[in-house]
Amino acid sequence: MSTRADAGTLASASDAAARPPRDGVQPPSRGGRPARSSARTKARIAELAFLVPALVYLVLFFGYPVVKNLLMGFQEYTTKTFFTGEAPFVGLDNYSAVLSSSLFDKALLNTVLFTAGSILGQFVIGLAIAVFFRRSFPLNNVLRALLLLPWLVPLIASAAVWRWILDTDYGALNRALQLLPFVDGNPAWLTSTSLALIAVIGVNIWLGIPFNATILYGGLQEIPEELYEAGALDGATGWRAFRHITWPLLRPVVTVVLVLGVVYTLKVLDIILGLTNGGPANSTQTIATLSYVRSFKEFDFGQGAALGNVLVLLSLLFAVVYLRLNRKAVDE
Amino acid sequence: MSAVPISTTPGTDDDAPVTSAAKPAAHRWISTAVGVVIIAFMLFPLYWMVNVSLQSGGGAVATPWFPAAPSFDGYVQAFNDQGRNLVTSLVVSLGSVVLSLVIAAPAAYALAQFRIRWATWVLFGVLITQMIPGIVVANALYSAFSDIGLLNSIPGLILADSTAGVPFAIIVMRAFMGSIPPSIVEAARVDGAGQLRAFVSVVLPMSRNALITAGLFTFLFAWGDFLFALTLTTTEDVRPVTLGLYQYIGTYVSDWSPIMATAVLSSLPAIVLLLVAQRYVAAGVTGGAVK
Numbered sequence: 153m154s155t156r157a158d159a160g161t162l163a164s165a166s167d168a169a170a171r172p173p174r175d176g177v178q179p180p181s182r183g184g185r186p187a188r189s190s191a192r193t194k195a196r197i198a199e200l201a202f203l204v205p206a207l208v209y210l211v212l213f214f215g216y217p218v219v220k221n222l223l224m225g226f227q228e229y230t231t232k233t234f235f236t237g238e239a240p241f242v243g244l245d246n247y248s249a250v251l252s253s254s255l256f257d258k259a260l261l262n263t264v265l266f267t268a269g270s271i272l273g274q275f276v277i278g279l280a281i282a283v284f285f286r287r288s289f290p291l292n293n294v295l296r297a298l299l300l301l302p303w304l305v306p307l308i309a310s311a312a313v314w315r316w317i318l319d320t321d322y323g324a325l326n327r328a329l330q331l332l333p334f335v336d337g338n339p340a341w342l343t344s345t346s347l348a349l350i351a352v353i354g355v356n357i358w359l360g361i362p363f364n365a366t367i368l369y370g371g372l373q374e375i376p377e378e379l380y381e382a383g384a385l386d387g388a389t390g391w392r393a394f395r396h397i398t399w400p401l402l403r404p405v406v407t408v409v410l411v412l413g414v415v416y417t418l419k420v421l422d423i424i425l426g427l428t429n430g431g432p433a434n435s436t437q438t439i440a441t442l443s444y445v446r447s448f449k450e451f452d453f454g455q456g457a458a459l460g461n462v463l464v465l466l467s468l469l470f471a472v473v474y475l476r477l478n479r480k481a482v483d484e
Numbered sequence: 485m486s487a488v489p490i491s492t493t494p495g496t497d498d499d500a501p502v503t504s505a506a507k508p509a510a511h512r513w514i515s516t517a518v519g520v521v522i523i524a525f526m527l528f529p530l531y532w533m534v535n536v537s538l539q540s541g542g543g544a545v546a547t548p549w550f551p552a553a554p555s556f557d558g559y560v561q562a563f564n565d566q567g568r569n570l571v572t573s574l575v576v577s578l579g580s581v582v583l584s585l586v587i588a589a590p591a592a593y594a595l596a597q598f599r600i601r602w603a604t605w606v607l608f609g610v611l612i613t614q615m616i617p618g619i620v621v622a623n624a625l626y627s628a629f630s631d632i633g634l635l636n637s638i639p640g641l642i643l644a645d646s647t648a649g650v651p652f653a654i655i656v657m658r659a660f661m662g663s664i665p666p667s668i669v670e671a672a673r674v675d676g677a678g679q680l681r682a683f684v685s686v687v688l689p690m691s692r693n694a695l696i697t698a699g700l701f702t703f704l705f706a707w708g709d710f711l712f713a714l715t716l717t718t719t720e721d722v723r724p725v726t727l728g729l730y731q732y733i734g735t736y737v738s739d740w741s742p743i744m745a746t747a748v749l750s751s752l753p754a755i756v757l758l759l760v761a762q763r764y765v766a767a768g769v770t771g772g773a774v775k
Contacts, residue, residue, distance in 0.1 A: 198679045199598045203606065206591030206654060213647050214613045217624035224623065234630060281522060289515035295523045297762050300769065301530060304754035306708035308726045309747035312733055313533040316740050322546040324532055361526065366769045412614075419617035422710040426730060443619045448715050453623060460620040467615040 218464070224457035231451045239454075246458040255434060255442065256459075263438040263466075266353055266424075267417045271410060273357035278364025278409075283394070285365070286372050296369070303362035311426025314355045318342050318427075345435040348428050352436050356423055364409055371405030372398065414470050418463060439463045533751070537562075537744035547740070558741030559749075566746050569728035572638070573707055573750070576724060579642035580706035581699050584649030588698065592657035593687055597666060607658070613651045621647055622715040629716055636717050641724065644712040649702030656701075656768060660694035661687065697764040700757055707753055725750045 225246055227239040250256055285296055302310065317324045318341040326338045341351040379397050383389070388396055421440045424430060430437040430445065437445075439459055447456025536547050540555030595603050625644055626635070634640030664687060672682040688695065713727040729750060732743050758765055 195679070199594060199600065202590035202594035202598070202679075202683070203600070205587045206650065207606070209587050209646070209650055210609060210613065213621065213625075213643070213650075214609075214616055216628070217621040218616060220624035220628070221620050229627075234627070284515075284519070284522070287512075287515050289512040289519065291516050291519065295516075295519045297758060297766070298523050299526060300758060300765060301754065302526060303769075304704055304758060304765070305530065305751040306710070306726055306729075306754075308708075308710045308729050309533070309750045310529065312729055312743055312747045313529050313536070315733060316536060316547075316744070317529060317532055324528075324547070327546060358526070358529070363769065366766070415615050419619070421617075421619060425714075426710075426733065440617060440619055443617075443623070444715075447619075447623050447626070453627065456619075457623050460617060460623055463617050464615070464620060467617070470615070 221457040221460050221464075224454055225461050227454050229453035229457070233453070242454070246454040250446075250455050250458045250462075255437065258434055259437045259439050259442045262349060262436060263418065263440070265349060266356070266420070266436075266438055267414055269350075269353040270356040270360060270417050270420075271413045273353070274360030274364045274413060275406075275410060277357065278361050279368050281361065281365040282368035282372055283398070285369055296366075299365060300362050302359060307359070307422040308426050310355070310359060311423050314358075315342065315427055318351055318355075342428055343432055345433050348432060348435045352424055352427050355427060356417070356420065359423065360413065360417075364413070367409050368402070368405060371402050374405075375401045411470055415467055418467055418470075439466070530751070533744050533747050535744075536740050537748045539741050555741075558743075558745035561742040562745035562749060565732070565742065566725055566728045566749070569723045569725040570749060572722055573724040573726070575638055576641045576645060576709075577703045577706040577753075579638065580645045580649055581702045583642055584646045584653050584702040585695060585699055587646070588650050588653035589657055589688065589691070589695065590683065592654050592694075593661050593683055595654070596658045596661035597664070597669070610651045610654050613647070618647075618711040619715075622711055625712075626715055634716075636719050636722050638722055640716055641709075641712060641722065642706075644716055645706035645709045646702070648705035648709070649698075652701055652705070653698035656698045657691060657694045660691055664690055693764065693767070696761065697768045700761055700764050701768045704754060704757065707750075 224239070226241050226243060227233075228242045228245070229239045233239045281299070285292060316322075318326075320326065320338050320340040320343060323341070325341065329335045329339075339347055341347050375398065379401075380393055383393050383397050419440050420438070421444060424436055424438060424441050425444070428436045430441045439462055443456045443459035443463065445456075446459060447453045532547075535549070535551050537558050538551035538554040538556070539547055540553065540557050591606075594600065595607060600606075621644070629635045629640050629644075634643070668690070669682050669686055672686045673679075677685065708726065709724065710726040710730065713724040714730070717723060717727065725746065729743070729746050732746060
């Protein structure tokens with residue numbers, strides 16, 4: 153921090169010192185207040201100019217949408233609005249309509265189940281894979297790189313292939329299950345109301361494993377080898393080494409992975425639309441997909457915005473945790 | 485980033501438990517076998533994508549497990565139906581890379597190196613953007629874009645898709661630029677370079693790796709975008725391949741091979757980037773999350 157401060161003063165000082173001779177003007181004395189402070193102001197403005205494009209973009213594409221959604225949540229904002237330009241304020245009508253519909257309870261429950269199930273699965277399997285890849289063995293690097301692929305492929309492409317894999321009659325999964333002795337009948341993964349949410353969670357777990365495994369692997373690599381050597385002397389190997397050395401030291405990374413995972417999973421939309429479109433009979437409808445339906449299928453942007461705001465509120469609960477975690481990283 | 489995670493240092497005691505170089509070679513190859521099985525499970529859907537794309541006349545019947553007689557009919561149809569959409573995706577993605585880097589690189593530098601008291605707050609703001617659902621952004625942008633005529637336009641999609649790239653690029657590049665010694669920039673400044681010239685001719689070349697990482701991911705984010713394609717386009721004029729694929733699933737389910745061929749084509753950038761730029765990809769995954 154202090155070196156940076158020095159650099160800052162150095163910069164403005166050298167500005168003041170370097171410029172005047174070139175302009176053919178008498179160099180101002182060290183104490184020459186007006187010249188020095190105007191040079192500093194100039195430098196200051198030049199510095200701020202670096203931030204301006206980003207600030208403008210963030211305000212327009214994040215700040216504005218948040219404010220606009222808050223307003224729209226109180227407005228009757230429909231197709232008519234696009235023709236007449238009128239969006240009368242209706243108080244809490246949108247919220248009461250949205251919250252009182254039975255679909256909301258279902259979507260909220262689905263959102264919670266989807267998020268919790270996805271995170272649990274991704275994290276446990278991701279951690280197991282990360283621990284496994286800590287071993288040193290031939291091709292370790294190559295395999296770890298390949299693991300990233302599912303995460304990099306467009307979500308909608310993954311959704312498309314999973315749709316075919318999970319097909320009731322001809323899907324690869326059911327055909328593989330048929331080979332097992334104790335399975336009879338074909339589970340209708342995506343078309344039965346009782347299985348669709350499970351299937352969608354399963355696919356989302358598959359999608360999230362690479363991210364979880366990679367971040368957790370990075371965290372594991374930070375743990376010094378000597379601790380395990382010392383632990384082994386005290387008889388801590390295998391599970392005990394994991395419980396008493398790995399887990400406590402991995403905690404910060406674990407928290408970050410979990411909170412990020414929750415925040416990202418809450419707003420998932422692509423994979424659900426691609427797999428089931430929220431169906432069958434709304435059995436995979438979440439707050440995020442319902443907001444999409446209200447706005448872009450039924451063109452009731454007011455209700456869509458209200459649902460979007462509920463989603464933001466859910467995320468904000470986690471944001472508090474997230475920012476606390478990041479404060480340390482930011483201050484460094 | 486060390487390539488091999490664990491190495492034995494000569495002179496340490498022989499029975500260090502985790503150091504597996506001491507283990508017999510056979511034992512280590514067993515681990516490799518287990519690793520291969522894990523990855524095979526994880527990559528099966530991608531294999532299936534390729535397999536189905538190569539099957540001929542793939543009606544809605546059980547797909548053979550292997551493409552014994554590969555046919556490229558699916559790809560021919562995919563190119564006919566989606567060729568234009570692939571080009572649209574490419575243009576939008578490249579545009580988003582340029583826009584995101586132009587916006588994010590100076591900001592990242594300012595946040596990393598300048599003494600700005602509220603820099604922390606800007607960074608908080610950048611982190612908070614991660615919590616704003618895409619559907620909220622889409623909701624507001626739809627009416628705004630409709631007012632200013634950016635619906636169904638390439639610039640509109642570039643602007644919207646960069647909502648993923650800009651914050652990510654700022655975070656990744658700021659982490660890197662913080663490690664550039666200020667004295668190097670100072671040297672250039674003493675030589676008479678202005679703040680901007682020092683940035684362009686000293687900082688940017690030094691940050692090459694961070695720029696590549698940020699650029700790669702920005703490209704993948706925009707390429708994979710589905711939500712903005714779905715909500716901010718209403719006609720077929722401007723249609724990214726992700727949306728083309730989504731509508732394919734809805735209409736053509738009688739024949740899966742062109743659908744899967746399109747899926748493979750839309751996955752190619754990810755595969756190519758992972759092959760040629762693996763270290764940047766790995767850096768991006770960790771850099772974006774933990775910083």
